[in-house]
Amino acid sequence: MIHYDLRCTAGHDFDGWFKDSAAYEKQAKAGFVECPVCGSTEVSKQLMAPAIPKKGRSRAKETPPPVPATPPAPPPGDAPAAAGPMPAQVLALLQRMRSEVEKNCDYVGKDFAEEARKMHRGESDRRGIYGEASDTDAASLQEEGIEVARLPWVPRADG
Structure with a gap:
């Protein structure tokens, strides 16, 4: 999995996890990568520092697990009161x-x-x-x- 810091044309920053860079390019080109705030599909990758593992530790231990783009819907009645x-x-x-x-x-x-x-x-x-x-x-x-x-x-x- 590869993690990208993404930004839409409205300036909203968000994270994206993809199988590899080709998967990101394919999904972005098809309009499947969209801003969770405004829904814009005009998204670009931001400058990021590489994830370099510390000596003696594997990269797999340092990479956080992927987070689905759309979390599962909560059961009815479990929505926070402030959600409206x-x-x-x-x-x-x-x-x-x-x-x-x-x-x-x-x-x-x-x-x-x-x-x-x-x-x-x-x-x-x-x-x-x-x-x-x-x-x-x-x-x-x-x-x-x-x-x-x-x-x-x-x-x-x-x-």
Whole structure:
């Protein structure tokens, strides 16, 4: 994993973890790297100091574990009181995203990790899928080079 300090054109700084520099370039070019504050996809890497391990210690011990770009949604009722309601524009955007996913992808439920592996190995036709996966399954898929993303799942706009 490689860690980058990133900045959007509005000046918001944030961290990003990627499989390698090529993965960053591919995701940034496709518009998948976006500022968590304003949503801008115009993002650039910032100057960083290299992570050099201390003598006698391995680099693996010093590199923090990767943090998913989108944390899993908390169970209902666990949101902090200060969080307040979701802004209407954000809710509308997430509802449109859900609609597009449901329209263009196949729901595979709890078989998500298994189906993603089948497609990766060529045992199943490649297509868009969505479903449920544990944090452990999602991390395993990423370690195997299978791209996955967690999406906040909001109620449908029509219901």
